[in-house]
Each structure stands twice: as C-alpha cells, then as structure tokens.
Amino acid sequence: MHTTSEANQRIARIAAHLHPPNFQMIEGNSSNIGRMDCRAKGAAPGFKVAIIGAAGGIGQPLSMLMKMNPLVSVLHLYDVVNTPGVTADISHMDTGAVVRGFVGKDKLDEALTGMDLVIVPAGVPRKPGMTRDDLFNINAGIVKTICEGIARSCPRAIVNLISNPVNSTVPIAAEVFKKAGTYDPKLLLGVTMLDVVRANTFVAEVLGLDPREVDVPVVGGHAGVTILPLLSQVKPPCSFTPEEINHLTDRIQNGGTEVVEAKAGAGSATLSMAYAAVKFADACLRGLRGDAGVIECSFVQSQVTELPFFATKVRLGRSGAEEIFPLGPLNEYERAGLEKAKTELATSIDKGVSFTRK
Numbered sequence: 123m124h125t126t127s128e129a130n131q132r133i134a135r136i137a138a139h140l141h142p143p144n145f146q147m148i149e150g151n152s153s154n155i156g157r158m159d160c161r162a163k164g165a166a167p168g169f170k171v172a173i174i175g176a177a178g179g180i181g182q183p184l185s186m187l188m189k190m191n192p193l194v195s196v197l198h199l200y201d202v203v204n205t206p207g208v209t210a211d212i213s214h215m216d217t218g219a220v221v222r223g224f225v226g227k228d229k230l231d232e233a234l235t236g237m238d239l240v241i242v243p244a245g246v247p248r249k250p251g252m253t254r255d256d257l258f259n260i261n262a263g264i265v266k267t268i269c270e271g272i273a274r275s276c277p278r279a280i281v282n283l284i285s286n287p288v289n290s291t292v293p294i295a296a297e298v299f300k301k302a303g304t305y306d307p308k309l310l311l312g313v314t315m316l317d318v319v320r321a322n323t324f325v326a327e328v329l330g331l332d333p334r335e336v337d338v339p340v341v342g343g344h345a346g347v348t349i350l351p352l353l354s355q356v357k358p359p360c361s362f363t364p365e366e367i368n369h370l371t372d373r374i375q376n377g378g379t380e381v382v383e384a385k386a387g388a389g390s391a392t393l394s395m396a397y398a399a400v401k402f403a404d405a406c407l408r409g410l411r412g413d414a415g416v417i418e419c420s421f422v423q424s425q426v427t428e429l430p431f432f433a434t435k436v437r438l439g440r441s442g443a444e445e446i447f448p449l450g451p452l453n454e455y456e457r458a459g460l461e462k463a464k465t466e467l468a469t470s471i472d473k474g475v476s477f478t479r480k
C-alpha cells in the first residue's frame with residue numbers, strides 16, 4: 123500500500139518529467155492555453171508537421187490521417203476558423219503524435235515555428251462550371267500570407283502546397299520566399315499526387331489489375347491539359363489501344379472536374395485528396411529520415427523543360443527534392459500533349475509570378 127506522501131512524491135516525479143500534453147488549443151486574440159489537466163504521454167520520436175487549413179474539407183481527414191502516421195511526433199493544426207473542435211476531436215486518437223491547435227491569423231507564426239514539414243490545403247475549392255484558375259483571385263492572397271509566415275517562422279521546412287491553382291500558387295510561394303531571402307527550391311513542392319493516385323486507379327481498372335501494383339508517371343502541372351499522364355511508361359509494362367489512351371488521358375485530366383460535378387456545389391475532392399496528400403507527405407518524411415529511393419511526382423522548380431516549374435518524378439531526401447528526373451522517352455501522342463501542357467503552364471506560371479510583383 124502506498125502512503126499519501128509516497129503517492130504525492132510519485133505525482134511530483136511524474137510532473138517533473140511531464141512531456142508536452144497531447145492536446146493544446148492556442149487561440150488568436152488570447153494568451154489562453156487550454157492544457158488538459160492530466161498525465162499526458164509525450165511525443166514519440168518523429169517529425170513536426172503543421173497543417174494549414176486544417177479545419178477544411180481536405181484539412182480534417184488529412185489531420186486525422188497524419189495523426190495516424192508513425193513518423194509524426196508533433197502535429198500542429200492551424201486554420202482561421204473552427205480549429206478547436208477539429209483539434210479536440212483528433213487529439214483523442216490513441217496514436218503517438220501530440221496535437222496542438224491554433225486558430226486565427228495572429229497564431230500563424232506560432233503554429234509554424236519549429237516545423238519540419240508544412241502541408242497547405244488552405245483556400246477555396248471549385249464549384250461546377252469553374253476552372254482551377256477561377257480560384258486564383260482568392261487563393262493567391264491566402265497562399266501569399268501563409269508563405270510569408272513560413273518564411274518568418276520555419277524557413278527550412280519542406281512545404282507541400284495543395285491550394286489551387288497549383289500551377290500558379292507554387293510560383294507565388296517561390297516569389298514570396300525569394301523576397302524574404304529564404305528560397306530553397308528543393309523545399310517547395312506542389313502536390314500533384316492526386317493525379318498519380320487517379321491515374322493508377324483508372325489504369326488498373328482498364329488493365330484489370332490491383333491499383334497498388336500500378337505506377338503511372340503524371341507530369342506537367344495540375345489543371346486540365348497540363349496534367350499529362352505518361353501511359354507509355356506505365357509499370358508494369360503494358361500496351362493500350364488508341365481508344366483506351368484517349369479515354370484514360372481524358373479521365374485523368376478531368377478527374378477533379380468529375381468530383382466537382384458529382385458533389386454538385388458542395389466542393390471538390392477532399393477524401394481522395396487527403397489520402398494523396400498523406401501519401402506524398404509520408405514520402406517527404408521518409409526522405410527527411412534518410413530513406414533511399416523515395417521517388418514521387420511533384421510540381422517543382424525544374425530544368426526538365428524551358429519552363430521554370432514543371433511536375434516530374436523527383437527523389438525526396440534529407441534536403442527535400444534532391445534530384446529531378448527527366449521525362450524519359452515520349453511517344454508522339456505524349457509529345458503533342460506536352461506542347462499543349464507547356465503553353466497553358468507558361469501562362470499560369472507567369473500569372474503567379476506577376477501577382478507577387480504587383
């Protein structure tokens with residue numbers, strides 16, 4: 123039997139070694155930190171990840187999936203609204219990552235400080251009839267504000283940029299970082315993983331394979347004709363009829379619109395996007411850990427074409443996108459697609475660059 127004083131000593135010992143609590147809510151316009159009054163298990167060894175736009179349609183399932191990722195020790199959830207509920211909810215999951223929530227513009231820097239990886243699904247989504255470029259006017263400003271925060275608070279973090287139009291928001295982010303003197307192109311990664319996820323799924327459907335066995339490189343950018351699946355490079359090696367190539371290319375390029383129309387005004391892809399974002403973030407974290415041979419497609423600063431940014435396969439390592447792979451051999455259909463993709467991409471990239479120079 124423990125005496126009261128032994129019990130008190132034990133509590134004091136635990137308190138002295140108390141690790142960070144597994145739930146904190148840090149609110150804008152208030153210095154209040156609502157610590158749970160309990161013995162909280164500390165963070166497992168791992169990386170610190172922030173999700174910016176965590177209360178949104180992508181942000182919520184993405185937060186849940188990142189809380190389940192064993193490579194994450196600390197998970198910061200930031201949004202301009204509704205973060206407290208999402209944070210409280212996610213923090214009850216019995217996984218290793220310690221969750222902290224931040225709400226309001228004046229908490230952005232705190233949310234970002236010390237992060238290894240920042241995932242950005244902040245901004246408005248499409249409605250039927252809109253293009254991704256129609257989101258530019260609202261999302262450009264949102265991305266600029268967030269990137270200014272990243273430059274101030276975690277300039278060496280890897281950034282996974284999801285906010286659309288990716289073909290313009292990545293150039294915006296680059297310009298913001300250049301202006302702040304923190305730009306390292308290896309750390310800025312536009313997320314095009316959903317195009318690869320869709321391509322793997324649709325190609326597997328046509329071939330009658332398990333999608334997990336299929337690897338389709340998707341290059342170019344992340345909008346309409348700029349999404350260029352390289353069906354001649356599918357693994358395992360296979361061949362398609364011209365009709366299959368037309369059908370697959372069209373479905374992969376318009377996968378986002380397929381979801382926007384099915385949701386009929388309630389937004390765009392959120393669940394498959396959260397899955398794709400976690401797949402990509404996990405690859406970035408494995409790269410940071412020093413794993414060899416981590417290769418995924420991403421929209422990055424690039425010399426693969428004459429354009430300053432382009433999506434291709436990249437090797438992820440300790441310092442981000444450490445190697446950018448060339449396109450490989452293209453057939454005539456793909457070469458024609460590449461020309462169309464480059465024309466549209468050039469306009470979208472210029473639009474992003476000009477926005478920050480205004």
Ligand SMILES: NC(=O)C1=CN([C@@H]2O[C@H](COP(=O)(O)OP(=O)(O)OC[C@H]3O[C@@H](n4cnc5c(N)ncnc54)[C@H](O)[C@@H]3O)[C@@H](O)[C@H]2O)C=CC1
Nearest residue numbers: 175177178179180202243244245246247284285286316395
């Ligand atoms: N790269 C890709 O493959 C994909 C990109 N997207 C894009 O992701 C973005 C988010 O989509 P959803 O989650 O469906 O939208 P949503 O509207 O459900 O969520 C967006 C969240 O961003 C937050 N937000 C707005 N301004 C912010 C700021 N300054 N700082 C932090 N958070 C802010 C909102 O409060 C909201 O919670 C859209 O731009 C969408 O087009 C969507 C699917 C795929």
Ligand SMILES: O=C([O-])CC(=O)C(=O)O
Nearest residue numbers: 248286316378379390391
């Ligand atoms: O289509 C949209 O607006 C959202 C998106 O980028 C996608 O689902 O690929």
